[in-house]
Amino acid sequence: MFYKPEDGHGLPHNPFNAIVTPRPIGWISTRGAEGRDNLAPYSFFNAVAYHPPQVMFSSTNAKPDRGDTKDSIANIRETGVFCVNIVEYAMRDVMNQSSGPWGKEVDEFDHAGIDKAECTTISCPRVAAAPASLECKLTQIVQLPGAANFVAFGEVTGVHMRDDCLVDGAFDVTRFNPLTRLGYKDYSVIREVFSLTRPGE
Template sequence: MFYRPEDGHGLPHNPFNAIVAPRPIGWISTRGPTGDNLAPYSFFNAVAYVPPQVMFASTSTKDSLAALRESGVFCVNIVEEAALARMNATSAAFPRGTDEFREAGVDKAECRTIDCPRVGDAPASLECRVTQVVDLLGQDNHLVLGEVTGVHLRDDCLRDGRFDVTAFRPMARLGYRDYAVIREVIELSRPPAG
């Protein structure tokens, strides 16, 4: 099968999300004039080491985007298997001003380097200052870039001096309504320079 996105795919469901998978989930928390907000984004990733930077894309006008445009900050919370139901609950289309932390029963804590809430029991949280919001092609497609200014690591996720993803089993987004749990890790060394 081959298709041009501009012509449509002819399938019952768009395959694009399922092709680019698995994708990490950025559980983005913000604070704005209408209150605190928490929403999952599966177009999320780390993009640079020094200084550490992340990105996520919003494919509609959401409260998170409005809040971070005004505040200039956001926090990325890493989703573990134990939080899957709560993460999913925060994806509901709540009315503006609803505190998704409260609605979904998510533990809330304050960030240290920015004025923003974070998921208190997340395996890791990345406090970020917005460096750029890029309007992408299409209607309401936006890329948010941020510099990480503070990092929270849950103590039980540190093993032998490493942040160990097997300690909490991270969630990943596949396509459609599908998710994956990371349960097996394979370690590879890079080949020597030739």
């Protein structure tokens, strides 16, 4: 099968997300200028640079109470900071609960019963029990083609790692089983890890 996105695929559901898988989930926490906290998962998320360490996530929808975007991007526009929390399998249900189309006045930490902690280098909350959290200072927001498509890039200014995830000096993902996003309503979990040595190393 071949299709051009502009012409449609003719399938019951869009296969694009199912093709680009698995995708890490960035559970983005922010705080607006008025002090309201927000937490939402994004599956268009990844690390993009080592020195200095940088990450990105993109928001692709809008809410009536936020104009051209959603709470996360709106808050980041106001404050210039955000935190990326890594999602473990054990937190799948509360992560999903935080993904609802709640009004901007709703604190998803409270709504889903998620314990929060303050970040160290930025004024922003983080998921207290997350395996890892990356405190980020906004570098730029880029608008992509499409009315509500925005990518936020951030420089990582602080890194939290849960002590039980450190094994012999390495951050061990098998200790918490990262949750990943597939297509449709599907997710997957990482339980098996293997190593390969790159040629020349």
